[in-house]
Amino acid sequence: MISSILQTLPQVLIDGLALGAIYAVVALGYTMVYGILELINFAHGEIFMTGAFVGTSVLLLFQSFGWLGGMPAWISYLLIILIAMMFTGALGVGIERVAYRPLRKAPKLISLISAFGVSFVLQDVVRFIAELKTGNYIVSSHSLFNQRITLGTSSLGSIFGDATIKSNTIIILIVALLLMVGLDLFVNRTRWGVAMRAVAQDRETASLMSINVNKVIVLTFFIGSALGGATGVLFAQQYGTIDPYIGFILGMKAFTAAVLGGIGNIRGAIFGGFVIGILEMFASSNLGILTSGNFGAEYKDVFAFMILIIVLIFKPEGLFGKAVKEKV
Amino acid sequence: MSMLQLQNVQAYYGAIQALKGITMTVNQGEIVTLIGSNGAGKSTTLKSICGQVQTKGEILFEGKNISSWQPHLIAAAGIAHVPEGRRIFPRLTVKENLEMGAFSIKDKKLIKERIEQAFAYFPRLKERYHQAGGTMSGGEQQMLAIARALMMKPEILLLDEPSMGLAPVLVDQIFEIIEELNQAGMTILLVEQNAYHALKIAHRGYVIQTGEIIMQDEASVLLSNDQVQEAYLA
Numbered sequence: 001m002i003s004s005i006l007q008t009l010p011q012v013l014i015d016g017l018a019l020g021a022i023y024a025v026v027a028l029g030y031t032m033v034y035g036i037l038e039l040i041n042f043a044h045g046e047i048f049m050t051g052a053f054v055g056t057s058v059l060l061l062f063q064s065f066g067w068l069g070g071m072p073a074w075i076s077y078l079l080i081i082l083i084a085m086m087f088t089g090a091l092g093v094g095i096e097r098v099a100y101r102p103l104r105k106a107p108k109l110i111s112l113i114s115a116f117g118v119s120f121v122l123q124d125v126v127r128f129i130a131e132l133k134t135g136n137y138i139v140s141s142h143s144l145f146n147q148r149i150t151l152g153t154s155s156l157g158s159i160f161g162d163a164t165i166k167s168n169t170i171i172i173l174i175v176a177l178l179l180m181v182g183l184d185l186f187v188n189r190t191r192w193g194v195a196m197r198a199v200a201q202d203r204e205t206a207s208l209m210s211i212n213v214n215k216v217i218v219l220t221f222f223i224g225s226a227l228g229g230a231t232g233v234l235f236a237q238q239y240g241t242i243d244p245y246i247g248f249i250l251g252m253k254a255f256t257a258a259v260l261g262g263i264g265n266i267r268g269a270i271f272g273g274f275v276i277g278i279l280e281m282f283a284s285s286n287l288g289i290l291t292s293g294n295f296g297a298e299y300k301d302v303f304a305f306m307i308l309i310i311v312l313i314f315k316p317e318g319l320f321g322k323a324v325k326e327k328v
Numbered sequence: 329m330s331m332l333q334l335q336n337v338q339a340y341y342g343a344i345q346a347l348k349g350i351t352m353t354v355n356q357g358e359i360v361t362l363i364g365s366n367g368a369g370k371s372t373t374l375k376s377i378c379g380q381v382q383t384k385g386e387i388l389f390e391g392k393n394i395s396s397w398q399p400h401l402i403a404a405a406g407i408a409h410v411p412e413g414r415r416i417f418p419r420l421t422v423k424e425n426l427e428m429g430a431f432s433i434k435d436k437k438l439i440k441e442r443i444e445q446a447f448a449y450f451p452r453l454k455e456r457y458h459q460a461g462g463t464m465s466g467g468e469q470q471m472l473a474i475a476r477a478l479m480m481k482p483e484i485l486l487l488d489e490p491s492m493g494l495a496p497v498l499v500d501q502i503f504e505i506i507e508e509l510n511q512a513g514m515t516i517l518l519v520e521q522n523a524y525h526a527l528k529i530a531h532r533g534y535v536i537q538t539g540e541i542i543m544q545d546e547a548s549v550l551l552s553n554d555q556v557q558e559a560y561l562a
Contacts, residue, residue: 191427191431194420194424194427194428195428195431197417197419197420197424198417198420198424198428201417201418201419201420202415202417204380204399204411204415205411205415205417206417206428207380207398207399207400207403208378208399208403208408208409208411209400209403209428209429209431209476209480210400210401210403210404210431210432210480211400211428211431212398212400213399213400
């Protein structure tokens, strides 16, 4: 049993890292908005989904113009990601303006219901447009980077098997890393980034420092949503097929990652994303072996959520939650 | 020259009227103190000036009516507020807290200079420079809160109970610093429950009770007034 688990371990880790990177970047959007407004932006999964559709549309558009052959694949990839980020960033800002800001003084539950409403609207609008344009709400596109590279992980020791890695997986890891490092630098090193943390800690006092709180909130939604949209493009490129409902379960898991890391905490969300991604991949390839065939790969989500529940029982504030005692 | 003028300012929390028509003036270069017991409306008065509560009436700052401005614009105009309970950003470092105080300034060199000036008043902050604000003692936090407010070189400094919860030695120190700041030209509106200390350093004082100004005079006159002595200095 152990030997067959070890055999697949390199592959599990690589696939888990790629999936984890996607969860991590989406989790950032949840955690940033929660940090500022104490609002769980349940529409964020749909923003991710919209990013996937916008990216795919731009790709198909490039294709129909015959531009794809004209420029290196990485440039079109970059362009597609940037366009999707701008679009979803603006979408996030619009959602805040229309669905959350009017309710800012209302009980949190009301905003939460508003968030669910936005989710449904986005799903249906995207479905409508996709069906109008392609005749089907399930959309496929070709992958810009689809070579498979074999990694000789078996040379590390005969207990490990070889792993293959899609070139798109490498791109996911690079882009996700750039986005995460970029956000971390922004939040810790720039004037507006520090202002964002100040607003998260004490909105009223931040306004006394001449910080325009509404501007910070808009900025937070823009960045969080742009990150979600970029991840949507990566996801569409990795799996080839998308539909308007991919945002729901992925959003749930990214939200779980944010809670696992301690919601409101940026580094916690990144860590949580990778933990959930790797656990999920581990479960999907090994649950059958571990339970001698009683539970198969379809129970992988149960496994990930069980880990979450166990962590929360012992550490309710999450792994990196703010347990700092403050003097009053 | 009056710098800040409140004319018949009324404030509401929902249906409850917290201020019932406050009229007061702070002149350039003065320390004016607003004293009164718990819940009299002292903090609400400061919050009204800063745009944190909805008000009726006129609030004139350097001749402009700021009563309907947004809080961040009032701050940028030159009104710094050290709120009750200090309210430093607990998970930002001392450095970051000070930088937030200077948010309206874009010149990095100028911010550095201001930080050096803050260290001159509060040397303890230099030792704690890279420490999270929330891990410091109450006295250090109060110093940080004042230093943070001074970062933008305000026209007027509003202080809400700066002595609250501090040991007597620190209270003396804080009042000394307030006097020093004033001697260097800072106009100050000081809200205090510690009426004795406040009247000692102030030029003029107002006494507030259940949302109304019931007395106003030179600080030294108030200090020897029987009614004030009985109600706030006993």
